[in-house]
Amino acid sequence: MSATNNNLLPQHVSIIMDGNGRWAKQRGKERTEGHIEGVESVRACTEYAAERGIKYLSLFAFSEENWGRPQEEVEALMSLMVKCISAETPTFTKNNIRFVVLGNLERLSEGLRTEIADCMALTAGNTGLTLILFLSYSGKWDIVQAANRVLASNGGEGEITMEQLEAALCTRAAAIPDPDLLIRTSGEMRISNYMLWQSAYTEYYFTDILWPDFRKNEFKAALDEYAKRERRYGKV
Ligand code: IPE
Ligand code: IPE
Ligand code: MG
Numbered sequence: 001m002s003a004t005n006n007n008l009l010p011q012h013v014s015i016i017m018d019g020n021g022r023w024a025k026q027r028g029k030e031r032t033e034g035h036i037e038g039v040e041s042v043r044a045c046t047e048y049a050a051e052r053g054i055k056y057l058s059l060f061a062f063s064e065e066n067w068g069r070p071q072e073e074v075e076a077l078m079s080l081m082v083k084c085i086s087a088e089t090p091t092f093t094k095n096n097i098r099f100v101v102l103g104n105l106e107r108l109s110e111g112l113r114t115e116i117a118d119c120m121a122l123t124a125g126n127t128g129l130t131l132i133l134f135l136s137y138s139g140k141w142d143i144v145q146a147a148n149r150v151l152a153s154n155g156g157e158g159e160i161t162m163e164q165l166e167a168a169l170c171t172r173a174a175a176i177p178d179p180d181l182l183i184r185t186s187g188e189m190r191i192s193n194y195m196l197w198q199s200a201y202t203e204y205y206f207t208d209i210l211w212p213d214f215r216k217n218e219f220k221a222a223l224d225e226y227a228k229r230e231r232r233y234g235k236v
Contacts (some may be wrong), residue, residue, distance in 0.1 A: 019186025
């Protein structure tokens, strides 16, 4: 069977894009240079995901914990987001890409929130790849906001069910399925408070490649590896 067999192709691929700082350091550059180069990998991976017919590509771009980085780096990352989202919007339109941002968006600047809302509204009707950016996101935040949503809708009465909680996670509320494949670059083998609930049965793929070096061929290698996995979900 070929690796492009639809059953062997993940519906939702998620990536913890890590290693920008180390990529820059290796070259004697500022960390920000690594983030800028990382945007090229985002472009390459988005293009390849669409080419392969992947339905959902989600990218962990900024965690709640990342707010604790030096102010200068946080500001550089935020202005890079504003710049990229506005620059990429025409490409999303051209390539039928639906753009979605998930996370604790209250913490973002008004300018960035406006840019996000505009791009999401403009691309909402697109039917090709859904590209999801996780911004100011953490898995624990997601579970707590879901619990609070359920409590509010229950009027504080009765017990929360698993189905209710699951349906209120920010991904499910946006009709995004759980990730089938989760890639983490840069050799770190941890989840760093990413989709804790949603990745219960996700297949993990770790690579030493730093995010700015992760392009089409590296993505293809991860998909090839996924195609060989047997997902059992606790059954035999
Ligand atoms: C990933 O690269 C980008 C973000 C977390 C925003 P890093 O900035 O974490 O790079 P390293 O891990 O320090 O090399
Ligand atoms: C995880 O990377 C978050 C993102 C890629 C956005 P970090 O670099 O923040 O993770 P740790 O600190 O190494 O766990
Ligand atoms: Mg890192």
